[in-house]
Amino acid sequence: EAQVTQNPRYLITVTGKKLTVTCSQNMNHEYMSWYRQDPGLGLRQIYYSMNVEVTDKGDVPEGYKVSRKEKRNFPLILESPSPNQTSLYFCASSLGRAASPLHFGNGTRLTVT
Amino acid sequence: SQKIEQNSEALNIQEGKTATLTCNYTNYSPAYLQWYRQDPGRGPVFLLLIRENEKEKRKERLKVTFDTTLKQSLFHITASQPADSATYLCALDPTDSWGKLQFGAGTQVVVTP
Numbered sequence: 001e002a003q004v005t006q007n008p009r010y011l012i013t014v015t016g017k018k019l020t021v022t023c024s025q026n027m028n029h030e031y032m033s034w035y036r037q038d039p040g041l042g043l044r045q046i047y048y049s050m051n052v053e054v055t056d057k058g059d060v061p062e063g064y065k066v067s068r069k070e071k072r073n074f075p076l077i078l079e080s081p082s083p084n085q086t087s088l089y090f091c092a093s094s095l096g097r098a099a100s101p102l103h104f105g106n107g108t109r110l111t112v113t
Numbered sequence: 114s115q116k117i118e119q120n121s122e123a124l125n126i127q128e129g130k131t132a133t134l135t136c137n138y139t140n141y142s143p144a145y146l147q148w149y150r151q152d153p154g155r156g157p158v159f160l161l162l163i164r165e166n167e168k169e170k171r172k173e174r175l176k177v178t179f180d181t182t183l184k185q186s187l188f189h190i191t192a193s194q195p196a197d198s199a200t201y202l203c204a205l206d207p208t209d210s211w212g213k214l215q216f217g218a219g220t221q222v223v224v225t226p
Contacts, residue, residue, distance in 0.1 A: 004156075031212065033212075033214070035216075040121070040218060041218065042202070042216050042217060042218035042219060043157070043202070043216040044216075045213060045214070045215065048212055048213065050212060056212070058213060059213070059215070090156050090157075092156070098144065098145075098206070098211040099144070099145045099147075099162055099164070099211075101147060101159035101162060102147075102149075102157070102159060102214065103159070104156030104157050104158070105156050106154075106155055106156050107154065107155070107156055
């Protein structure tokens with residue numbers, strides 16, 4: 001089944017403790033992206049990647065890192081999480097052409113205390 | 114600054130009626146616009162894409178219009194059903210910068226029997 005898989009689904013951590021949220025897609029998609037979703041603010045893009053070893057900042061990249069060493073994986077790294085990064089995170093992928101629809105994972109709900 | 118606006122108030126509608134949602138944008142010159150559906154706790158799911166040279170697009174009971182003069186897209190659900198209850202998001206890329214797909218905050222639709 002074609003899908004984008006994120007792990008974990010739920011994560012509670014403390015301020016400053018490094019964490020990684022994994023994202024993997026099995027559709028051989030060129031493009032991958034991370035979004036966070038907060039009430040009233042909608043989806044905001046954190047980082048995106050057009051291809052392996054190519055990453056770019058989205059609208060809210062501060063406090064996050066990503067890497068794209070393989071086509072299928074696009075982990076999101078929070079080196080020193082803070083409470084304002086408590087949010088619902090989504091990974092998405094697409095074929096990588098303009099107008100290609102995004103396929104989203106089921107989300108990771110992160111709480112930073 | 115660029116802005117995508119969707120009605121933040123939930124749309125309550127009776128089964129069988131047509132639901133009409135609005136997506137207005139400012140400071141974009143999009144070549145296309147996408148609509149997604151999001152159920153609680155799940156990732157958005159792509160529904161329809163409409164290009165700037167298309168006035169209208171249909172898919173089963175869904176219809177989307179795109180007016181680049183008014184800078185507006187309308188999303189219609191005809192013969193609505195309780196299963197159509199969800200939040201609907203519009204999305205578009207900034208001009209000359211595909212890959213940075215930006216989303217409106219979404220409009221919740223509640224269809225009652």
